[in-house]
Amino acid sequence: MPRTKIKKEVLCPYCKKEATLTSSEAIYGKHFGMIYLCYPCDAWVGVHKDTDHPLGTLANAELRDWRKWAHKEFDPIWQKRFEEGSKTNPRYKKAMARGGRYKRLSILMEIPMHQCHIGMFDVDQCKEVVRLCQAGLVNPEAETKKPESKDGI
Numbered sequence: 222m223p224r225t226k227i228k229k230e231v232l233c234p235y236c237k238k239e240a241t242l243t244s245s246e247a248i249y250g251k252h253f254g255m256i257y258l259c260y261p262c263d264a265w266v267g268v269h270k271d272t273d274h275p276l277g278t279l280a281n282a283e284l285r286d287w288r289k290w291a292h293k294e295f296d297p298i299w300q301k302r303f304e305e306g307s308k309t310n311p312r313y314k315k316a317m318a319r320g321g322r323y324k325r326l327s328i329l330m331e332i333p334m335h336q337c338h339i340g341m342f343d344v345d346q347c348k349e350v351v352r353l354c355q356a357g358l359v360n361p362e363a364e365t366k367k368p369e370s371k372d373g374i
């Protein structure tokens with residue numbers, strides 16, 4: 222789908238002021254790409270490669286830690302799914318495996334799919350991801366009833 226050219230301002234969720242688009246050098250001392258930064262709140266978020274579209278919402282230190290933890294629990298689940306799925310289906314894609322697990326998460330957490338991304342979650346939602354993953358509820362095997370799938374998810 223083509224991305225719209227309309228530039229939306231990116232707000233800091235802590236102080237509600239507009240974040241500044243700047244080089245990651247401001248934070249890491251090295252340029253890895255662009256970030257939206259709110260300096261007073263020590264909050265930032267990266268952008269999708271070669272765009273000015275933020276990956277999610279700005280996160281402060283506490284939230285960054287929680288998002289990292291959520292990814293540490295969640296990512297191996299879809300990665301394992303991809304490794305297994307791609308053995309029997311060479312057209313199985315990482316995005317399909319990841320999308321399938323986010324779908325599962327969106328059902329468990331009752332969040333619409335388009336809002337269901339760790340990069341958009343707050344601290345409580347990240348805690349919930351960790352809890353659900355550790356309880357084994359995000360695994361494909363945990364799905365009591367497999368949804369009718371047309372695209373291998």
Ligand SMILES: [Zn+2]
Pocket residue numbers: 233234235236237238259260261262264
């Ligand atoms: Zn701020």
